[in-house]
Amino acid sequence: MVKRKGTPHDAAASNLRGQKTQSAQAFRQILKVIARNMVSPAGILGCSIVLWLATLSIGTAMLMTSRTDAFNHALRNSRNLTLVLERDIERSIDLYDLSLRAVSDGAADSQVMALPANLRDRVLFDRAATAHYMGPMTISAGNGTLIATSDPRSAGRERAAPDLNAAGHLMTPDGLYIGRPVHSSANPAQFAIPLGRSIYRPDGKFLGTVMGSLSMEYFRELTNGLSIGERGSVIVFETDGTLISRLPDSSENIGRNFAQSPIFRRLMTGTEGHFVGTPNLDGVRRLYVYKRLPDLPLIVAVAPAMSTVYAEWWARATWFGALILAFTAIKAAGTWLFVRELRRRQRAEASLERMAHHDPLTGLENxxxxxxxxxxxxxxxxxxxxxxxxxxxxxxxxxxxxxxxxxxxxxxxxxxxxxxxxxxxxxxxxxxxxxxxxxxxxxxxxxxxxxxxxxxxxxxxxxxxxxxxxxxxxxxxxxxxxxxxxxxxxxxxxxxxxxxxxxxxxxxxxxxxxxxxxxxxxxxxxxxx
Known part of the structure; x- marks a missing residue:
C-alpha cells in the first residue's frame, strides 16, 4: 500500500481547524471569566449601576420624547386656532367689504344719487349696516364733504377719514382700506377699525369715499371664546405694527405701534411660522404661532404660555423624578443587602472550601x-x-x-x-x-x-x-x-x-x-x- 503524502492544502486546513479550536477555547474561557466576575460582589454592584443607568436613560429619553410631544401638541392646537381666527376674520371682513362695495356701486350711479335723499339713502344703505359689529356708513365727496350716511342721527357731524382722503390717490378701484383703531363715533369709550373704499365712476374718475367701521368688540368676542390656557395671548396686528386686538384685554395698548418690538419683528419674518419669545409688556415666555392673512394687512398670532405648554409634562416629570428617587433608594438598599449577603456567603463558601481542601489543624492541604x-x-x-x-x-x-x-x-x-x-x-x-x-x-x-x-x-x-x-x-x-x-x-x-x-x-x-x-x-x- 502506498501512503499518500499530505498536500499543502491539507496542512493549511489543519492549521485553520486548530486556530478555530483555539479561538473557541479562548472565547469559552472569556465567557467563564465574565460569568465568574458577574456573580462577584463587584460584578453585582456594576450590573446594578448599569441597570440603574439604563432605567434612568430610558426614562429620561421617554420624558424628553414626551416633552417634544407636549410642544408639538401645543403647536398643532395653536395652528388650528390661528386657522379658525384667520377664516373668521376673512369671512367677516369680506362680508363688511361686500356692504362697502354695494354702497360704492350705488354712489357711482348718477341715477341713484339723483333720487330724493330719503329714497336715495334707502337704496344706498339697504344692504349695508346689516352686519353685526358694523358701524354707520358714510359717503363723502372727494373734498371730504358728507354726502350721505346710514345713520340719520350722525348727519352733519360724520366726516370721512382724513387719512383716507389723503391716501385716495394710492387706492385702486378694488382696494379695501383698513385704518388704525380709533374711538368709535357712536360710543367714544370703545374702539373701532375704519374700513373704506374709494368711489370711481365707470370712466375711472374719483368721486369720493365710502366709510364704515368694525367695532373692536368683534375681536374681543372672537378671542374671548378661545381656550389658550392661563397667561396665554391672542394678538391681531396690522402689518405696520399697529396693535388691533390683544387677549388678555389691554385697552391702553390698542392702536399703539409696536413695529420696533422684537416680537413684532419676528412676526414679520415670514407669512407663517412659530417661535418662542418673551414680550416686554408682561414678561411671560410664550410659544407664538402666527400667520399673515392673505390679501389683508393683518397678522394673527396665538401664543400659549410655555408654563401651560409644559404643565402636564412637568407634573409627569415630577412623578418620574419621585419614582426614580424611590427606585434608586430601594435598589441601592437591595443591592447593598444583596452584596453584603453575597460576601458573607462567599466568605462562608471560601471557609468551607478551605476546610474541604485543607487540614484544620495545620492549615496545609489535606x-x-x-x-x-x-x-x-x-x-x-x-x-x-x-x-x-x-x-x-x-x-x-x-x-x-x-x-x-x-x-x-x-x-x-x-x-x-x-x-x-x-x-x-x-x-x-x-x-x-x-x-x-x-x-x-x-x-x-x-x-x-x-x-x-x-x-x-x-x-x-x-x-x-x-x-x-x-x-x-x-x-x-x-x-x-x-x-x-x-x-x-x-x-x-x-x-x-x-x-x-x-x-x-x-x-x-x-x-x-x-x-x-x-x-x-x-x-x-x-x-x-
Whole structure:
C-alpha cells in the first residue's frame, strides 16, 4: 500500500481547524471569566449601576420624547386656532367689504344719487349696516364733504377719514382700506377699525369715499371664546405694527405701534411660522404661532404660555423624578443587602472550601487535595516530559512525644512543623499536605533528584532548628525523617508507585536512625547524628 503524502492544502486546513479550536477555547474561557466576575460582589454592584443607568436613560429619553410631544401638541392646537381666527376674520371682513362695495356701486350711479335723499339713502344703505359689529356708513365727496350716511342721527357731524382722503390717490378701484383703531363715533369709550373704499365712476374718475367701521368688540368676542390656557395671548396686528386686538384685554395698548418690538419683528419674518419669545409688556415666555392673512394687512398670532405648554409634562416629570428617587433608594438598599449577603456567603463558601481542601489543624492541604494534586502533576509531568519529585515526611517518635507532653502539646508541635515545611517551599507550584497523623507530603513539580534532596535537607534542618524539646529522643529534640522519590526511577511508572517508593525511602530513613533524608533509587541516606 502506498501512503499518500499530505498536500499543502491539507496542512493549511489543519492549521485553520486548530486556530478555530483555539479561538473557541479562548472565547469559552472569556465567557467563564465574565460569568465568574458577574456573580462577584463587584460584578453585582456594576450590573446594578448599569441597570440603574439604563432605567434612568430610558426614562429620561421617554420624558424628553414626551416633552417634544407636549410642544408639538401645543403647536398643532395653536395652528388650528390661528386657522379658525384667520377664516373668521376673512369671512367677516369680506362680508363688511361686500356692504362697502354695494354702497360704492350705488354712489357711482348718477341715477341713484339723483333720487330724493330719503329714497336715495334707502337704496344706498339697504344692504349695508346689516352686519353685526358694523358701524354707520358714510359717503363723502372727494373734498371730504358728507354726502350721505346710514345713520340719520350722525348727519352733519360724520366726516370721512382724513387719512383716507389723503391716501385716495394710492387706492385702486378694488382696494379695501383698513385704518388704525380709533374711538368709535357712536360710543367714544370703545374702539373701532375704519374700513373704506374709494368711489370711481365707470370712466375711472374719483368721486369720493365710502366709510364704515368694525367695532373692536368683534375681536374681543372672537378671542374671548378661545381656550389658550392661563397667561396665554391672542394678538391681531396690522402689518405696520399697529396693535388691533390683544387677549388678555389691554385697552391702553390698542392702536399703539409696536413695529420696533422684537416680537413684532419676528412676526414679520415670514407669512407663517412659530417661535418662542418673551414680550416686554408682561414678561411671560410664550410659544407664538402666527400667520399673515392673505390679501389683508393683518397678522394673527396665538401664543400659549410655555408654563401651560409644559404643565402636564412637568407634573409627569415630577412623578418620574419621585419614582426614580424611590427606585434608586430601594435598589441601592437591595443591592447593598444583596452584596453584603453575597460576601458573607462567599466568605462562608471560601471557609468551607478551605476546610474541604485543607487540614484544620495545620492549615496545609489535606489528604484528598493531595491525591488530586498528585494526579494532576503526574499528568502534567508526563505530558511535558518534566521530572516530578515527592517528599514523604514523618515526625520521629511522635507517639512518645504525645504520651509525655500531652495531645495539646502534640498539636502545637504539629502546627510548628507544618509552618516550617510551608515556609521552606519557595515556588507557587510546590504543594505541602498533611498525609495523616504526624506524616506530611511535599509535591515538587519540575524538580529532579538533586533538587528534591536539597529541599528535603532544608526541611529537616528547619524542623531541627525549632529546638522543640523531646526528652525520649536521642538528641533530646523533635526531629523528622524524610523519604525522597522522583520519576527518574525506572520502576516509577505511575503516581501510586511514586508515592510507594517515597514511603519506602522514609522507612529506610527510619531504619537508619531517624533524622535522616533517604533518596530513591539508590536509597542514599543522609542522617544527622
Amino acid at each position: 489528604r484528598a487535595t493531595f491525591d488530586d494534586v498528585l494526579a494532576r502533576e503526574w499528568k502534567c509531568a508526563r505530558r511535558n516530559e518534566k521530572p516530578l519529585s515527592l517528599l514523604f515526611i514523618d515526625i520521629d517518635r511522635f507517639k512518645s512525644y504525645n504520651d509525655q507532653y500531652g495531645h495539646q502539646a502534640g498539636d502545637v508541635a504539629l502546627k510548628s512543623v507544618a509552618t516550617r515545611i510551608a515556609a521552606c517551599l519557595d515556588r507557587p507550584g510546590d504543594h505541602a499536605a498533611r498525609y495523616g497523623g504526624e506524616e506530611f507530603i511535599v509535591v515538587l513539580p519540575d524538580t529532579d533528584t538533586r533538587g528534591a534532596a536539597l529541599m528535603a535537607e532544608k526541611i529537616r534542618s528547619a524542623v531541627f532548628n525549632l529546638q522543640i524539646e523531646h526528652r525520649q529522643a536521642p538528641l533530646q529534640m523533635l526531629t523528622v525523617s524524610i523519604g525522597v522519590s522522583t520519576t527518574a526511577v525506572d520502576r516509577v511508572t505511575d503516581a501510586s508507585t511514586l508515592l510507594k517508593t517515597a514511603d519506602m525511602a522514609l522507612y529506610e530513613a527510619k531504619r537508619l536512625g531517624r533524622n535522616c533524608v533517604s533518596i530513591v533509587p539508590q536509597l542514599d541516606t543522609e542522617c544527622a547524628a
